[in-house]
Amino acid sequence: MSKKNKRINIVYSTNKDFDYKYESEDIIKTLPPEKQKLKISIDKKKRRGKIVTLITNFIGEEEDLKELAKFLKSKCGVGGSAKNNEIIIQGNFIEKIKKILIAQKYKVF
DSSP states (O other): OOHHHHOSSOOOOOOTTOOOOOOOOOOOOOOOGGGOEEEEEEEOTTTTTOOEEEEEOOOSOHHHHHHHHHHHHHHHTOOEEEETTEEEEESOOHHHHHHHHHHTTOEEO
């Protein structure tokens, strides 16, 4: 979104040093593992019948999501991706991922 569209109201000023203050975007801080409630499920929709393990409900920054995905992919020895606050791990690793996340103090359901 451009800065022009972020302005709520039009403000005019004769002051040369006037600077319009934009509303800051809500920056989502990553919750600690104890407060995260991650949902683990199996999915094969729109994947040509291939099974993947989905970890959803992650609350936090994209970098932390990708870091957790990288950790899980390395522990499972498979590929995957992290985007839109969900982690996709290739294959059926629901029990293994559940044990890993509980060991990392995440709440899992």
